[in-house]
Amino acid sequence: MPRERLSGWGRTAWTVADVVKTTDPDSIRSVVAESSERGVIPRGLGRSYGAAAQNAGGHVIELTSEHDPLGADAVLDPVTGLLDVASSVSIDAILRLCVPRGWFIPVTPGTRFVTVGGAIASDVHGKNHHFDGSFGQHVRSMSVMLASGEIVELSPTSNPAWFWATVGGMGLTGVILRATVAMLPIQSSRVRVETERLANFDEVCATMSSDGDDATYRYSVCWVDLLATGASMGRGVLTRGDHAEASEVKGDDPLAYDPRLTVSAPGWVPNGLLNKWTIKAFNEAWFRKAPSKRHVGIESIPAFFHPLDGVNKWNRLYGPQGFLQYQFIVPLDRTDVLQRVIERFSSAGVASFLAVLKRMGPQNLAPLSFPTEGWTLTLDMAAGLSGLPELLSEVDGMVLDAGGRHYLAKDSHVAPSAVRRGYPRFDEWMSTRNEMDPQVVWRSDLARRLGLVDPRRVS
Amino acid sequence: MKNGVGVAQNIVLFGGTSEIGQAILRRVVKPGVSRVVLVSRNIDLAETVTNPLADRFPEVDFHHVRFDAADAASMADVVSTITEEIGDIDVAIVAQGLLNEGVDYYSTPSALVEMANVNFTATMTLLYSLSAQMKAQGYGKIVLLSSVAGERVRKGNPAYGATKAGIDGFALALDHELAGTGASLLVVRPGFVTTKMTAGMKKAPFSTDADSVAMIVEKGIASDKKVVWAPGLLRWMFLILKNMPLPIWRRLPL
Numbered sequence: 001m002p003r004e005r006l007s008g009w010g011r012t013a014w015t016v017a018d019v020v021k022t023t024d025p026d027s028i029r030s031v032v033a034e035s036s037e038r039g040v041i042p043r044g045l046g047r048s049y050g051a052a053a054q055n056a057g058g059h060v061i062e063l064t065s066e067h068d069p070l071g072a073d074a075v076l077d078p079v080t081g082l083l084d085v086a087s088s089v090s091i092d093a094i095l096r097l098c099v100p101r102g103w104f105i106p107v108t109p110g111t112r113f114v115t116v117g118g119a120i121a122s123d124v125h126g127k128n129h130h131f132d133g134s135f136g137q138h139v140r141s142m143s144v145m146l147a148s149g150e151i152v153e154l155s156p157t158s159n160p161a162w163f164w165a166t167v168g169g170m171g172l173t174g175v176i177l178r179a180t181v182a183m184l185p186i187q188s189s190r191v192r193v194e195t196e197r198l199a200n201f202d203e204v205c206a207t208m209s210s211d212g213d214d215a216t217y218r219y220s221v222c223w224v225d226l227l228a229t230g231a232s233m234g235r236g237v238l239t240r241g242d243h244a245e246a247s248e249v250k251g252d253d254p255l256a257y258d259p260r261l262t263v264s265a266p267g268w269v270p271n272g273l274l275n276k277w278t279i280k281a282f283n284e285a286w287f288r289k290a291p292s293k294r295h296v297g298i299e300s301i302p303a304f305f306h307p308l309d310g311v312n313k314w315n316r317l318y319g320p321q322g323f324l325q326y327q328f329i330v331p332l333d334r335t336d337v338l339q340r341v342i343e344r345f346s347s348a349g350v351a352s353f354l355a356v357l358k359r360m361g362p363q364n365l366a367p368l369s370f371p372t373e374g375w376t377l378t379l380d381m382a383a384g385l386s387g388l389p390e391l392l393s394e395v396d397g398m399v400l401d402a403g404g405r406h407y408l409a410k411d412s413h414v415a416p417s418a419v420r421r422g423y424p425r426f427d428e429w430m431s432t433r434n435e436m437d438p439q440v441v442w443r444s445d446l447a448r449r450l451g452l453v454d455p456r457r458v459s
Numbered sequence: 460m461k462n463g464v465g466v467a468q469n470i471v472l473f474g475g476t477s478e479i480g481q482a483i484l485r486r487v488v489k490p491g492v493s494r495v496v497l498v499s500r501n502i503d504l505a506e507t508v509t510n511p512l513a514d515r516f517p518e519v520d521f522h523h524v525r526f527d528a529a530d531a532a533s534m535a536d537v538v539s540t541i542t543e544e545i546g547d548i549d550v551a552i553v554a555q556g557l558l559n560e561g562v563d564y565y566s567t568p569s570a571l572v573e574m575a576n577v578n579f580t581a582t583m584t585l586l587y588s589l590s591a592q593m594k595a596q597g598y599g600k601i602v603l604l605s606s607v608a609g610e611r612v613r614k615g616n617p618a619y620g621a622t623k624a625g626i627d628g629f630a631l632a633l634d635h636e637l638a639g640t641g642a643s644l645l646v647v648r649p650g651f652v653t654t655k656m657t658a659g660m661k662k663a664p665f666s667t668d669a670d671s672v673a674m675i676v677e678k679g680i681a682s683d684k685k686v687v688w689a690p691g692l693l694r695w696m697f698l699i700l701k702n703m704p705l706p707i708w709r710r711l712p713l
Contacts, residue, residue, distance in 0.1 A: 003597075003639065012463035015598040016641030038595070050463055056547075056641065057597030324463045384681070388464045393490030412463025413491060415518075448547070449460035449468060455546050 006054040009047050009315050010412055011322035012383045015056035015445055019043075023063050023073075023088045028175055029149040032441060035059050039443030039453075040147075042175045044115030045090060048122060049325045050412030051445035052170050058443060061175065063088040063117055072097055081183040082140065087117030087176040092259070095301065099257040103183035104243065104301075106138040112259070112306045117176040122409035123168035123369040126305070127219040130361040132184075134371050136167030137364050142179040147441035151177065160365070165432040168369035170408055172442045172452055173433055186243045188254035191219070191304040193241035196294040197287065198222070201234025201342070205335045205375075208238065208359045218242040219304070224355045225283040226342055226379060227276065234342055236357065237290040244298055259302045259309070271319035271384060279351040308354075317353075321384035324412045326392070329360060329376040330404035337402040338375055341395055345379065348391050352379035367425035367432075370407040378410070389413070408446065416451040460549065461598065465681045466491030467549035471541055473585065474528065474555030475499030478654040479604060481508055482669035483552055486677040488516055494545040496522040498537060520545075528555040529573055531581040538588040550680065551589050552602045553582060558619055558656050571618050578622035583629055586644070590633060593642030600680055601644045603630045607688070610648065610697045613713055634685055645679050647672070649689040663713075665690055 004019040020031050032040055038058030045064055046053055054060060065073060065088040072093040073086035081103050085094065091105050092112040098104065109124040118124075120142065125134040132138075141155035144166055152174075154163040166173045194217075198204045204222055208214050217240035224236040246254040308314050315323070330337045338357070345352070356378045363372035381388070392413050399406065405422025406414050420426050433453070434440075440454050447453045461467045466489055472480045475497030488495060495512075499505035502523045513521050522544055526537045541548060557577045562570045586601060593599030608616070609623030627646055634644035649672045651663035672689040679687035688694040700708070 005639075005641065008463075010463055012465075013461050014641070015596075016639070017597055038597070051460070055597075056460070057595050322463070383464055389462075389466050389489045389491050392464065413466070415491065416493070445460050449462060 004060075006043075006046070006060060007322070008050045008052065008054070008412065010049040010324050010383065011315055011318070011320075012324060012412055013051050013445065015051070015054055017055045017058055017060045019060045019062055021062045021064070023065060023086060023177075025145060025151065025177060028061055028145060031059055031061055032147060032149065035441060039441050041442060041444040041447075042117060042121075042171045044088070044118035045113050047111055047114045047118065048409040050410065051449065052122070052409060053118070054445050055443055056445050056448070063175070064115060065089055066093075076101060076103060076183070081185055083181045083183050084178065085116050085181060086178055087120070087142075088115055090115050091119065095257065095259070098183060099186070099189050099301065100255050102186055102255055104186045106132060106182060106184045107135040108305050110306065111309050112302075113309060116179050116181070117171075120167055120176055120179060121169060121171045123364070123366055123371075124409070125360070125371045127221040127358065129371050130214060130220065130359055131218045133361060133364055134369060136164070136366055136369060138182050139167065140180040140182055142166070143177045144174040145177055146174045147437045147439060156365070161432050162436055164364075164366040165368075165429055165436065167364070167366040168408075169366075169429070169433065170368065170446060170452065171444065172447055173436045174442070186255075187246040188244045188249045189257040189301055190244040190249050190254070190298045191241045191301065192244040192248060192296065193239055193299045193304055194294060194296050195237065195239050195290055197290045197292055198236045198238055200232055201236075201339055204234060204236045204238065204357060205338075208357070209332075214240070214359055220359070222357045223286070224342075224357050224377075225287055226346055226350075226352050226355045227280045227283055228287075229346070233346075234339065235287060237287060239304075241299075241304065248298060257301065259306075269316050269319050271321045271382070274318055274351070274353050274382065276349055276351040279353055282353070318382050321382060323380050323382050325378060325380045325410040326395075327370075327376060327378040327407040327410045328399045328404050329370065329372060329374045329407075330399060330402045331374045332359070334402045334404070335375065337398055337404070338377055341377065341398060344391070344395055344398070345381075348387070350381050350385060350391070352381055355379040367429035368408065368423055370405065370409070372405075374404070376407075383412075408450075411446070411450075414450070416449070419450050419452070460547065462491050464491070467600070468493045469496075469545050469547055469549045470494070471496040471498060471548050471551045473498045473526075473551065473553045475505035475523070476501060476508055477554035477556070477604075478656070479649070479652060479669045479672050480552055480554030481512075482673035483554070483602070483676050484509070485512060485670075486673045487550065487680065488512060488519060492516065492519050494520045494522065496524055496541050496545060498524045498526050498541070500526065500528060529576040529581055531576060531584040534581060534585040535588045538585070538592055542592060547596050548589065548592055548599060550600045550602065552604075553585060553589075554604045555582070556604065558616070560616065560657070560660055564618060574618050575622055578619070579625050582626050586630060586633055590637060590642055594637065594640045596641070598641040599643075601630075601642070602676060602680065603627075603644060603646050605630065605646050605648050607648050607650050607693050607697055611701050611708070631685060643685075645676070645684065646686045647676055647679065647689065648686060648693070650693045652689075665693055665696070
């Protein structure tokens with residue numbers, strides 16, 4: 001079995017594990033049976049930023065089917081729009097299969113290179129959370145292999161506790177093998193997008209508030225310039241939209257879909273290419289590029305939903321030291337905390353290439369699901385900045401004191417106590433998890449660091 | 460586990476009362492650290508010198524383990540005692556050592572044996588035990604405090620230089636063996652460091668202090684480096700000294 005060095009998308013905290021690439025239930029079963037006390041974790045396309053899908057010294061089962069010669073293992077019911085799909089299939093493959101037939105994935109994160117298994121385990125959200133909720137809410141059923149080797153069918157009605165513990169469960173309840181996802185009907189492969197520039201942070205919050213008109217748009221997200229200071233602090237570019245109707249699209253086939261990767265980031269990018277000055281210049285250009293008056297345009301699915309996927313391996317842009325994403329959520333009435341966090345990062349000279357603000361809708365039934373009603377801010381930063389551990393721990397405290405929490409799929413630094421404080425139903429999740437895996441076979445580096453599983457194997 | 464911003468959750472210091480070791484702890488203990496283990500001959504003293512750090516980080520658990528730094532055979536047990544208490548060892552700092560300054564080895568040859576045991580034999584078995592643990596973990600960093608004295612052994616205290624030369628070479632080759640396992644070693648070669656160990660000695664050129672060494676070690680842990688020098692300039696000085704013809708070397712006022 002080859003030992004491989006793994007990290008998350010942020011390329012930090014590398015560890016070595018035995019990696020087995022398979023989607024075959026029998027092979028998975030035998031890996032689990034032969035596993036050591038360091039346990040097993042499933043991995044998809046490795047897009048979670050931190051250490052969620054790696055398992056130092058143990059086994060990692062990689063379930064991907066990007067190069068499957070038979071094509072995507074997915075069957076779409078053209079009448080009901082129910083997609084029966086293997087967990088190893090990516091959203092990219094699903095879109096290629098379904099968009100030309102008039103169906104869209106109900107929730108997509110900022111990259112289409114995530115597997116269905118990963119999307120469920122992280123309970124991913126997208127620009128439509130305030131409108132449609134997160135990924136788990138669109139899963140009608142799934143089959144999961146438990147550590148015992150038994151395969152169980154879980155759904156929100158037949159076994160809700162186990163179903164919702166697996167949604168957002170970071171792969172620590174079992175290996176998701178298949179899922180049935182309710183797809184969204186669309187008339188075209190385009191999105192009608194309204195873009196507007198917002199001069200400062202107050203304007204951003206006011207425009208995106210529920211008493212503004214956010215609720216009338218299916219998709220809504222705001223890019224925020226964290227380096228702008230003074231009167232334009234927190235200025236942003238808000239984009240909102242919905243799937244365009246067939247009549248709005250020029251050309252013969254309104255459902256034509258052709259995502260293409262344009263360029264790859266080279267492997268030799270040094271540390272520090274993305275710094276305060278280069279990002280400041282980029283931010284200025286990005287802000288100026290947006291129309292000053294509200295503007296309506298038609299965009300393709302990749303341009304609107306997955307702009308970063310245009311640059312293959314963009315995570316190399318931070319150089320060999322890697323980077324981290326900081327995503328947290330605070331309650332709706334705590335925009336003061338958002339502002340303080342932005343000011344704190346800005347005064348510490350932390351430059352963020354991508355800072356994104358989104359207003360989230362109500363929480364679903366999964367105890368470890370991240371989204372809950374409130375504001376979520378996402379920013380990325382170089383991992384090697386000096387003083388970062390102290391700075392992040394200070395900001396973590398601000399977030400938790402405000403009743404907020406951190407997104408586990410992106411986390412690479414919070415303390416174990418942050419999960420217990422941020423997720424009030426953590427103990428409930430833990431006891432369901434222990435019920436599903438009493439011997440504590442499922443383990444990951446994230447789980448080890450945050451104490452998501454019992455450190456000792458129970459025999 | 461280590462986290463994404465380079466902080467190790469579980470840190471172990473062998474030679475818990477070592478001034479350089481303590482200085483390194485002061486730099487690497489920061490938000491994100493959960494457990495620190497001090498392994499020392501004198502637990503009470505180790506506790507006293509660690510107290511200020513423990514006060515600064517109330518959320519960190521400090522553990523104390525007793526060991527005999529000269530007892531090579533006990534090192535595997537010491538390591539398993541630690542892992543039973545705290546789980547994985549993310550960073551291990553190996554700082555125990557003897558200098559035996561001013562000891563007359565002609566009248567007390569047993570001091571040679573003790574030095575070889577502490578600086579070389581027992582350290583070697585400790586490094587193997589730690590490597591075994593970290594190989595199984597799939598990651599981990601061992602920091603070995605070596606010395607420039609091992610670069611070219613000189614008169615005055617040949618025994619010290621020889622033990623450092625031995626353990627330094629051993630550690631580098633062990634690190635080579637560990638390639639691909641996730642575990643690795645960092646060899647630290649300080650010059651003359653003003654500490655209690657060197658109190659009363661005549662300062663050598665380019666002397667440094669424990670805090671400066673610690674700063675270099677912290678950066679070294681974060682990098683992929685195998686060797687760091689403190690101060691960095693010594694690397695180039697010893698490149699020259701090491702290659703100096705013997706007749707000239709012997710005439711140097713070192």
